[in-house]
Amino acid sequence: MKGLVLWLIGFLILHLMVVAIAETRELKTKTYPFGPFDSSYYDNFAVIKPATISNDALQITPDSVGNFSLNDRSGRILFNQTFKLWDGDSKKIAVRKVASFNTSFLINVFRVNNSVPGEGVTFLIASDTALPPGSSGQYLGLTNSSTDGLSSNKLVAIELDTFKQDFDPDDNHIGLNINSVRSKKTVSLSDFGIQIAPNGTKFYVVWIDYDGQNKWIQVFLEEQDEVSSPTPSKPAKPVLSSDLDLSSIVKQDAYFGFSGSTGSHVQLNCVLRWNLTVQILPGANKGSKLFKIGLAVGVPVVVLSLLAIGLTYYWYRKWKARSDPNILGALKSLPGTPREFKFRDLKKATNNFDEKHKLGQGGFGVVYKGLLPKENLEIAVKKFSGDIKGKDDFLAELTIINRLRHKHLVPLLGWCHKNAMLLLVYDYMPNGSLDAHIFCGSEKTTLNWNLRYKVVSGVASALHYLHNEYDQKVVHRDLKASNIMLDSNFNARLGDFGLARAIENEKTSYAELEGVPGTMGYIAPECFHTAKATRESDVYGFGAVLLEVVCGQRPWTKIGEFLLLVDWVWCLHREGRILEAVDERLGSDYVVEEAERLLLLGLACSHPIASERPKTQAILQILSGSMAVPHVPPFKPAFVWTSMPGPDSFSITSSFNNTADLTPASSGWSPHYFSRDVQGEFSDGSALM
Structure with a gap:
């Protein structure tokens, strides 16, 4: 209490003397x-x-x-x-x-x-x-x-x-x-x-x-x-x-x-x-006038102000050390006690978070490459935005990923919390993100077929772990090529758990209250009605990744009359020409059987009806060749939504029945369902780790 009183006195004295100076500097x-x-x-x-x-x-x-x-x-x-x-x-x-x-x-x-x-x-x-x-x-x-x-x-x-x-x-x-x-x-x-x-x-x-x-x-x-x-x-x-x-x-x-x-x-x-x-x-004239008023107060007040600054700084530091109890408490109580990095070390490692070290930017922060010279260790430092929502996502990501252990997940090395700045430290992935290799333009060679198949198999393994093998059952909610990192051997490492949430074992979904999370093109159609992320919606995102990896096209690519990549591939499937969807940059350097398998699996995972999508266990067996791809109808089934009484009641009618094969090849849902909270609008929004 005494410290708080001193802090307030110091702050008031400081405010009287330097408010004008602060105004000119702000x-x-x-x-x-x-x-x-x-x-x-x-x-x-x-x-x-x-x-x-x-x-x-x-x-x-x-x-x-x-x-x-x-x-x-x-x-x-x-x-x-x-x-x-x-x-x-x-x-x-x-x-x-x-x-x-x-x-x-x-x-x-x-x-x-x-x-x-x-x-x-x-x-x-x-x-x-x-x-x-x-x-x-x-x-x-x-x-x-x-x-x-x-x-x-x-x-x-x-x-x-x-x-x-x-x-x-x-x-x-x-x-x-x-x-x-x-x-x-x-x-x-x-x-x-x-x-x-x-x-x-x-x-x-x-x-x-x-x-x-x-x-x-x-x-x-x-x-x-x-x-x-x-x-x-x-x-x-x-x-x-x-x-x-x-x-x-x-x-x-x-x-x-x-x-x-x-x-x-x-x-x-x-x-x-x-x-x-x-x-x-700030206004030059206004600042000069106020500054002169401040000087007229006299030397004694200046001395008092300097003392006040010292007291204020001291008690501010003590107060700050106790601030953000939720964050600090969560950090200190994490199982396995991940390493706490010193801010000055991370600042030096990234050259004061230099733009030249920037690896990418997403909805929750910026990622920088860093080097810890004493350990000769390359790291990736994710610097979170400082708003309250960012802190919540920081805690969500940290709590979940700290306990996840899988060879196809980006490993967390530690954390840092300094001056209200939130940082996560990961292993650096020298080969960057998957999308940088798929959509590389003409400046470098695109990813070959064997590596593409290896990557999607690794992602499927990570997704199965999140859905079924980790005790809390995690939904990732933002599965896309830019969140799939590649290590030095081009092994897939799924990252960016800023949107991830753990769900209770007896439940199947995590309800959102603030719009639809994720990135356009990877979001399952039912999410725009339920505002709930599920394991099935994760599988939908995986289907979008499968198609973009095989086709070398973004999910929202407009091809001819088709507004989405999935609609174009479904049309080629109906006409018996599905292999024409394979990335033309591969030429003939791909395995026909594997390409057809991935394309059909991508369509199956993109089924508009959540219950018809394959589970991750089946996906792994399909990728290994031990199970056949489920039947994919020639026409893309329509997404049918029937609202029912009650806030939590809903039903989805599968269009595989009766006249499903006569449904026109379209997405079945309208763009007006998109939430304004969806990432990917006109701003720096590409996510990375």
Whole structure:
């Protein structure tokens, strides 16, 4: 009690003296999520014609031919609000404080009639919204022939250029532009396997991170399958990095937005989603006035304040040591006493959680690669988000995975809880996640057939252990390729237990109260009605993994008229052409019997009716070849939901009976069932461990 009184006295004295200083030092951020775009955005955006907002997108250049030509056009669309991007002495650059920001947006640059594209689109930081006259063609809506290169332009842009001028490296590059269309730095995107404006429709997510303290900008790009697909993880490696001091270029108050142009060749420049987070700098005048008031209090109060700071820090540390009793109590009482790591060791191992060490990011935290030099041990450190929900998931993951012992599960090494920061430490998996090898693009060789079969067999073994051999019976609830890790011998290790829950032996499901957990494409249809995760819904997720491993396609891939991968495979099965679903990158280097077995098993696990899906014991026997795959009807059965009286009563009618084989090949359920809590919306959401 005495300590608490001293803590309060110290805090009050400290508050009277340093509230002004703290106010000037506190750096807040504000986030603006935009899209899908409709006409209401005209109220908040400066849309400089001929740019428009239509078809759920920002159309930076006209989106249809109408009664005018698409040639030689330029446009701008900017968020109609200025942000203070730097503060300090206008004559002394060295003492200025520069705001940080990060942004991500989804774009589609479309060739009209598959013609030669031109010219490009930019992300723009401008000191005004005006569109310069004559800014079409090579000038990208930024400058014109008389103003290009002038410091009075006061603009910075990241260009995605699709037409080669004499000063460009090629017709497919990214560039950093400062007051000019002649880029300070350019990078050819062909080296990354990226084509800004390919034939056909392609979507790219662009991330731009600006560090105001270090005056450094980085740009990342990654393809997204469809507009409605989950946003891919931000790549570990940027496509462009450069030093950049905004305070020496733009005015203190500036706009964020986009510009674009066409020339003798045309393209459609569409922005479909946009997220913007900007650091809010405190007011310079207000801070200075308050600081002077603080100094007028006098030296005696300063001395008292210093004493108060010391007392406050001391009692804060003692209080913090007793804080979060649920977490600390759970950590200290874990069976087997997993190792408690020192925060400073993990901070050093990850180079202060450097972005360069980032392995991936999911809904509950970020994973970093680390090295403990004294032990010569490579580790993966999962840094949880600090909100209360994150803490609950931290406890869930830790409590469950600490007691799990299986060769196909990611082993937990220990934990750390410091300054309200929650960390889990795992064995490092040198071959990364399964999806990185299946969906590797052209930069490296895809996983061969033997390894693919080995991986899915290992995952099935881990799932059987969770469902039947571990005494509490665990449902994983987020089974997908990005949560399957590969060790140095390409053995599968199932990870990410942030959504996992143990269920009592006499029960079959875990009820959710906050929407449907998991990732789109892997969630069983009944979960959208019951909000319950079961062993059967885990099997559905395993079926989605089987199909993506064999086909080399994401579960939500649209193929022809089919909106989901499973529907396309079911159609091929009906037509006796199921082996056409095998990943074409494998060529003929696969075992026909095994491929057919995995495809049919994938369909069986994807059965819309939960009770018709095979159990994990049967799955293991099927994979080993000791049991035949259950009969898969030629048409995908429809999911039939009949609500019954009572909050916990429901029935599902199996469509295997009677007219099941005449049911059209469709998913049987509508996208409107998706919960807003489902992971995979437009943000950094790819899970890893």
